[in-house]
Amino acid sequence: FCLLVMAVTVWVSWSNWQRRGGKGVAALESLRVVIMAMILFTLCRPEFISVTQIEDQPEVVILKDVSSSMTTRDVKLGQHDVITREEWLTEQIKTNFWKALEGKAIVHVQDFGMSATNAETGIADGTDIANALNLTRTRKNLKNLKAVFMLSDGDWNFGDPPQQAAMRLGAEKVPVYTLAVGSDRAQKDLVLESVNPPTFGLLGEQISIPFRVRSHLPVAVKTQVRLTSSRGAAGSIAKQITIPAFGQVHDSLVWPPHELGDYTLTLTLPLWKIGLKGQENFEKELLEDNNRQTFHLSVRIEKLKVLLVESYPRWEYRFLRNALM
Template sequence: MLELLDWRLTWDLADAVIALAVLGLSVYLSRKTWLRSGKKNSVLALECLRFLTVFMILATLLNPEQVEQLDKKGEPEIVCLLDVSGSMSTLDVIDSNGSVESRIDWARKSLDSDWKRKLEQNSTVTVRNFSSQSGTQATNLSMALGDTLEGTGNLKAVLFLSDGDSNDGPSILSLAGKCRSSGVPVYSIRVGSPKPLPDLALEDAFAPSFALQEEKITINYRISNAFDTRQKSSLKLMANEQVVSQKPVLLPASEEIAGSIAWLPPGEGDYELKLTLDQVPGESLPG
């Protein structure tokens, strides 16, 4: 890194070697062209212009940044950005007692821990919720960080508590240069399990709203198996809280299956249908 006047240049070894090699080659070729022309002043001026152009292009590889010193007054502020998008309601965090809770509940509990109180001894700690401009159905990490950098005067650090599922807006890496020039480190606590907890889930079920007399009703379903092993369970169809049909289901490891179950109503009338899947040993989410 090199600081010159109000400018800062940063580079790695590969960039420096390439820049010096190209610059040296440019000097060699320009001098050779000038000598071949008989040392004409017009050619010398043209080669100097060419060298300057190459130098300016190479300078862009060194990440030039203008440095501005700001006198910050008041207590430094640490901003905790809490993701409140829909994906944070996923139940896949196991607490110290072995019970399962949602990502957002775990994150909120973490913000009431001792580490936050220790930071508050010499800094102002602010918690800000974020999701996206379109609502909680999406997550925009870049927007949350950008607004924090712009709207916080004496920012010391930023801490993300998120599941990391950014699916809206530009990449958060686009703000890396701004964070670096501002001297603001960004930390993250990724909330949630890296893979689904062991569980069988009835993901979807569909039944017609009416049927003709003496006609069977077919209910289509979709079941997922988040276990690493094959699981066997029983699917039950209930009509008005009574079991009217059931079938065994065999679910391959970490896969989904789709199928259907049929039932012939005994007569005319209104029936409230319910499809249930028997629990198997080892499920993290009972029911």
């Protein structure tokens, strides 16, 4: 087709020059032929093909988040089975889901967010995603990095923004793919986070048992915490508390022991739910096993023995003796 068009163009230009004559017409028709030849050459899409032999096999890095935020339990496997993000990710790693790539590329699985990495960068409990991407980009043993696949809950709370590190990899034609693990928002839950009882108490004295409750609910909750004893209902006490929406409460129970010995005590927070089971508006906590904590406490009598040495009897002695008895 291009040859036919070119032949027609040359014939038309030649005929026009023969009919009109003159150097100006010859130059104009020559320019027309050259322009048409360049257009037809471009339409033919000329390409120069060069074959480059790549000696290094492509490499893919899978970054696995093992930071403390991965211990959050919000991955639902069924109606009642809830596991941590870390447990779910570990099960996925065991399946070797990257097997399809092994014939085409070398796959490296690397953890990030562990304590050793945090110690090197001065992180306490933070997750520095940008640092993990930058370390991957600058690793000397990666000669032909083609892609980075990150498995994380996305809880970036330390270091530079991850977007900057991803853009640097993108500038080197290394795409970063991500898979988010866990829920993107806190699940509705009441958590008895901590109980800090003393190791022992004295008979006849009040024992203070501090505790902390956290709420992941959008509304304030009025409830009560109850302390029960392994020795029966006689040692049980309760206290009313109000937990603000998405807040926490630091409080304490005052427990009076009645007998000597070792106690097994359980502090319980009632499960939160609204509506009736089976109805559309029925809701309850996602986790039902974080509303109680059991601990041990010893109740005993402390005796102070005092040796008093006097060089001669004094009249104050009998009052001191009565005070120590």
